[in-house]
Amino acid sequence: xxxxxxxxxxxxxxxxxxxxxxxxxxxxxxxxxxxxxxxxxxxxxxxxxxxxxxxxxxxxxxxxxxxxxxxxxxxxxxxxxxxxxxxxxxxxxxxxxxxxxxxxxxxxxxxxxxxxxxxxxxxxxxxxxxxxxxxxxxxxxxxxxxxxxxxxxxxxxxxxxxxxxxxxxxxxxxxxxxxxxxxxxxxxxxxxxxxxxxxxxxxxxxxxxxxxxxxxxxxxxxxxxxxxxxxxxxxxxxxxxxxxxxxxxxxxxxxxxxxxxxxxxxxxxxxxxxxxxxxxxxxxxxxxxxxxxxxxxxxxxxxxxxxxxxxxxxxxxxxxxxxxxxxxxxxxxxxxxxxxxxxxxxxxxxxxxxxxxxxxxxxxxxxxxxxxxxxxxxxxxxxxxxxxxxxxxxxxxxxxxxxxxxxxxxxxxxxxxxxxxxxxxxxxxxxxxxxxxxxxxxxxxxxxxxxxxxxxxxxxxxxxxxxxxxxxxxxxxxxxxxxxxxxxxxxxxxxxxxxxxxxxxxxxxxxxxxxxxxxxxxxxxxxxxxxxxxxxxxxxxxxxxxxxxxxxxxxxxxxxxxxxxxxxxxxxxxxxxxxxxxxxxxxxxxxxxxxxxxxxxxxxxxxxxxxxxxxxxxxxxxxxxxxxxxxxxxxxxxxxxxxxxxxxxxxxxxxxxxxxxxxxxxxxxxxxxxxxxxxxxxxxxxxxxxxxxxxxxxxxxxxxxxxxxxxxxxxxxxxxxxxxxxxxxxxxxxxxxxxxxxxxxxxxxxxxxxxxxxxxxxxxxxxxxxxxxxxxxxxxxxxxxxxxxxxxxxxxxxxxxxxxxxxxxxxxxxxxxxxxxxxxxxxxxxxxxxxxxxxxxxxxxxxxxxxxxxxxxxxxxxx
Amino acid sequence: xxxxxxxxxxxxxxxxxxxxxxxxxxxxxxxxxxxxxxxxxxxxxxxxxxxxxxxxxxxxxxxxxxxxxxxxxxxxxxxxxxxxxxxxxxxxxxxxxxxxxxxxxxxx
Numbered sequence: 001x002x003x004x005x006x007x008x009x010x011x012x013x014x015x016x017x018x019x020x021x022x023x024x025x026x027x028x029x030x031x032x033x034x035x036x037x038x039x040x041x042x043x044x045x046x047x048x049x050x051x052x053x054x055x056x057x058x059x060x061x062x063x064x065x066x067x068x069x070x071x072x073x074x075x076x077x078x079x080x081x082x083x084x085x086x087x088x089x090x091x092x093x094x095x096x097x098x099x100x101x102x103x104x105x106x107x108x109x110x111x112x113x114x115x116x117x118x119x120x121x122x123x124x125x126x127x128x129x130x131x132x133x134x135x136x137x138x139x140x141x142x143x144x145x146x147x148x149x150x151x152x153x154x155x156x157x158x159x160x161x162x163x164x165x166x167x168x169x170x171x172x173x174x175x176x177x178x179x180x181x182x183x184x185x186x187x188x189x190x191x192x193x194x195x196x197x198x199x200x201x202x203x204x205x206x207x208x209x210x211x212x213x214x215x216x217x218x219x220x221x222x223x224x225x226x227x228x229x230x231x232x233x234x235x236x237x238x239x240x241x242x243x244x245x246x247x248x249x250x251x252x253x254x255x256x257x258x259x260x261x262x263x264x265x266x267x268x269x270x271x272x273x274x275x276x277x278x279x280x281x282x283x284x285x286x287x288x289x290x291x292x293x294x295x296x297x298x299x300x301x302x303x304x305x306x307x308x309x310x311x312x313x314x315x316x317x318x319x320x321x322x323x324x325x326x327x328x329x330x331x332x333x334x335x336x337x338x339x340x341x342x343x344x345x346x347x348x349x350x351x352x353x354x355x356x357x358x359x360x361x362x363x364x365x366x367x368x369x370x371x372x373x374x375x376x377x378x379x380x381x382x383x384x385x386x387x388x389x390x391x392x393x394x395x396x397x398x399x400x401x402x403x404x405x406x407x408x409x410x411x412x413x414x415x416x417x418x419x420x421x422x423x424x425x426x427x428x429x430x431x432x433x434x435x436x437x438x439x440x441x442x443x444x445x446x447x448x449x450x451x452x453x454x455x456x457x458x459x460x461x462x463x464x465x466x467x468x469x470x471x472x473x474x475x476x477x478x479x480x481x482x483x484x485x486x487x488x489x490x491x492x493x494x495x496x497x498x499x500x501x502x503x504x505x506x507x508x509x510x511x512x513x514x515x516x517x518x519x520x521x522x523x524x525x526x527x528x529x530x531x532x533x534x535x536x537x538x539x540x541x542x543x544x545x546x547x548x549x550x551x552x553x554x555x556x557x558x559x560x561x562x563x564x565x566x567x568x569x570x571x572x573x574x575x576x577x578x579x580x581x582x583x584x585x586x587x588x589x590x591x592x593x594x595x596x597x598x599x600x601x602x603x604x605x606x607x608x609x610x611x612x613x614x615x616x617x618x619x620x621x622x623x624x625x626x627x628x629x630x631x632x633x634x635x636x637x638x639x640x641x642x643x644x645x646x647x648x649x650x651x652x653x654x655x656x657x658x659x660x661x662x663x664x665x666x667x668x669x670x671x672x673x674x675x676x677x678x679x680x681x682x683x684x685x686x687x688x689x690x691x692x693x694x695x696x697x698x699x700x701x702x703x704x705x706x707x708x709x710x711x712x713x714x715x716x717x718x719x720x721x722x723x724x725x726x727x728x729x730x731x732x733x734x735x736x737x738x739x740x741x742x743x744x745x746x747x748x749x750x751x752x753x754x755x756x757x758x759x760x761x762x763x764x765x766x767x768x769x770x771x772x773x774x775x776x777x778x779x780x781x782x783x784x785x786x787x788x789x790x791x792x793x794x795x796x797x798x799x800x801x802x803x804x805x806x807x808x809x810x811x812x813x814x815x816x817x818x819x820x821x822x823x824x825x826x827x828x829x830x831x832x833x834x835x836x837x838x839x840x841x842x843x844x845x846x847x848x849x850x851x852x853x854x855x856x857x858x859x860x861x862x863x
Numbered sequence: 864x865x866x867x868x869x870x871x872x873x874x875x876x877x878x879x880x881x882x883x884x885x886x887x888x889x890x891x892x893x894x895x896x897x898x899x900x901x902x903x904x905x906x907x908x909x910x911x912x913x914x915x916x917x918x919x920x921x922x923x924x925x926x927x928x929x930x931x932x933x934x935x936x937x938x939x940x941x942x943x944x945x946x947x948x949x950x951x952x953x954x955x956x957x958x959x960x961x962x963x964x965x966x967x968x969x970x971x
Contacts, residue, residue: 025889025910031890058907
């Protein structure tokens with residue numbers, strides 16, 4: 001049996017070979033093949049043939065690529081594309097609308113992602129800056145603390161200084177009272193060692209930062225300077241901080257950008273001011289309450305420097321604290337915003353997962369819009385068949401037709417781009433509000449326009465690819481005869497695309513509902529106290545403290561408040577934690593942190609905590625100054641059977657337990673409550689907590705409070721926060737995610753609806769004759785409606801089936817991030833599926849009913 | 864002194880065309896080249912040189928017989944032109960003249 005030379009190689013040869021050489025070259029090569037066969041194995045012969053083919057890839061032998069479409073043709077293509085759009089206005093507008101929505105969503109998400117990714121990158125040395133943080137083994141697990149003891153700054157400078165360009169210690173940033181003679185405002189800021197402005201490349205626009213060494217100097221942000229001094233020169237003006245420190249303004253700096261970790265920092269006071277206070281500390285290495293920022297030299301790198309400084313703290317702490325095995329390491333600035341979650345001492349990401357999530361959602365929504373476009377364009381193939389047939393008959397090459405259809409889709413994409421830019425511009429303020437950002441569209445940036453245009457071209461190409469290839473393959477003979485019917489494979493792929501759209505919609509619906517469920521579940525968690533009509537004020541003043549009882553009774557008399565107390569921190573926050581607790585039966589090697597919280601006697605009554613055993617504090621009982629109240633978690637942790645009356649020790653000092661309260665949630669509502677100890681304090685504390693009279697309106701009540709407040713403290717503003725708003729803010733992140741997801745889900749559903757709306761219209765159109773005949777033969781409207789809609793409903797059901805496992809996997813893994821989470825809401829699948837089916841039916845019925853109602857006489861007349 | 868306008872490989876191909884006389888086509892010439900020089904050569908390389916020589920006017924090509932081994936396709940036969948013969952002669956004369964001047968290699 002004669003063997004032939006390899007077909008594939010021959011075909012490839014003919015593809016690239018110049019046409020006039022085709023005959024003799026293939027002949028020569030075939031001869032060579034048979035020659036090989038005489039002396040070699042068939043395999044070697046085949047390889048030899050391939051070798052010869054490949055060696056014909058020479059300049060002289062290769063076909064010249066002809067320009068099949070002269071440039072002038074494009075003008076004609078765009079003209080006919082434009083006319084086509086005008087001719088089928090409904091289809092065109094649905095296409096443009098759907099694509100604009102998809103592009104707008106992608107654009108908005110793109111801007112959001114850009115903002116997230118460029119967070120903190122406004123500082124010039126951002127890639128060399130890091131925060132020094134520590135891993136400690138506490139309560140049996142490895143925790144990551146961002147705060148460190150203040151002597152660490154000097155320690156790093158002295159013994160590890162070769163790796164660091166700069167080392168700057170700061171306190172945490174929180175609101176302080178900052179007053180001049182005429183203005184009393186609360187501004188956020190921190191105490192810092194000199195060099196902060198250099199480290200973070202902050203421009204000092206007035207004065208100089210050299211003054212930071214001086215304990216009586218401070219720097220103000222430009223907006224703060226304006227708020228206090230208007231247009232006057234702020235330099236050397238005097239301000240009072242927290243009623244404790246006096247400082248003069250040494251310099252003014254430009255405000256931190258909005259997408260920076262330090263956004264809103266309005267002042268930087270000198271560390272030296274605080275240093276005197278902390279210098280006298282008993283064990284300065286004990287309190288972890290400060291932040292340390294460093295900048296590496298060019299030679300150093302994060303990993304090796306982290307290893308070097310790992311035991312810097314361990315070496316200097318006492319035995320008790322060393323049990324916690326503190327290990328220092330560097331957290332690079334580029335990771336602060338998106339990768340700041342730690343588990344067991346390892347960085348497990350953080351907000352980056354939301355960046356991924358929204359990126360994927362954006363792509364999906366855009367994909368759905370593209371799918372729509374593809375579906376609608378190919379569905380019209382029967383109407384365009386004649387046009388394609390004529391064009392081919394006149395002499396169009398397939399490649400030219402493809403170019404034409406790409407022009408059409410690009411035109412639609414360009415229109416959609418314009419519309420989508422408009423949509424984003426309109427929606428931006430609303431979007432900014434939900435996401436808590438200040439995103440602007442960089443309309444002046446050429447890079448932005450380049451990306452936008454490129455993106456629109458890309459979308460046009462993607463959308464147009466399938467229709468272009470499909471439509472250009474229509475055979476002119478059949479088309480012109482009128483017997484062209486869209487192939488089975490086309491209908492199938494269209495159906496597949498619709499299923500994909502529905503699946504994405506169902507997943508999004510389930511996802512949104514789950515997020516909201518989780519948020520609501522956590523919000524509904526019993527908080528342990530009553531947070532309605534509760535306010536906290538950070539204004540603490542000697543004169544109020546000394547006349548506390550008088551102040552309180554005056555306020556109560558006006559009917560503004562029901563009760564009030566002084567506390568170490570707001571009820572939504574813990575005051576601090578300590579490992580110095582000892583109790584009967586405690587394992588001496590165990591080092592565990594309990595939370596502690598100190599407040600005046602009336603605190604429990606004011607916040608409404610629930611005493612489950614024993615009693616509350618009382619100002620009248622003198623011994624209560626050495627008494628403590630435990631929460632339930634503390635009791636169960638300590639394993640105390642009869643907690644009331646037990647004595648526990650706090651750094652050796654005996655405290656008697658007088659009561660047990662129900663767990664109060666503070667800090668994260670998703671975490672279990674930590675064991676806590678409450679004690680009574682006689683000093684002013686840090687905040688005043690007041691329960692407003694529910695019978696008086698809050699605005700009235702606050703006005704009354706302010707009036708009396710002014711009598712005691714005439715020259716300080718009364719600031720306050722509502723506890724329920726503060727608490728709600730803890731859910732801010734998830735709440736935001738939920739809102740965004742809801743918006744995008746809605747948009748995705750809208751796009752899907754647009755798609756099946758148009759598809760059902762074409763389907764009905766295509767089958768008008770069939771419907772007419774069925775009616776004549778006696779079909780009922782209902783029966784026809786069922787028949788026409790049934791297709792789509794089936795598709796919707798298939799997508800629900802596909803969506804269930806996918807949604808389950810994704811959402812379950814998100815939920816496991818929360819310690820305290822809702823059960824997986826299986827019922828949402830039912831709801832989402834039902835919703836999708838109903839929406840489908842509703843959308844489709846519009847056309848199917850219309851078709852079912854048509855007069856057979858008219859539809860059959862069309863021939 | 865006349866410079867050659869012929870590369871080394873081209874010269875060999877041109878000579879082979881003359882040697883093979885009737886029926887010089889790419890496949891045959893590649894086979895002959897391998898026989899004469901012992902070097903493996905692909906048909907494409909030979910064909911490329913043949914095209915170049917044709918362009919320069921040293922060869923003329925015409926379509927020849929079809930055979931069964933070629934699947935019924937015709938061959939492209941190359942024949943040397945008068946110009947080609949002359950250029951070969953010039954090249955030989957030039958080289959010989961140079962060699963004659965070199966004492967060690969001169970033919971006596």
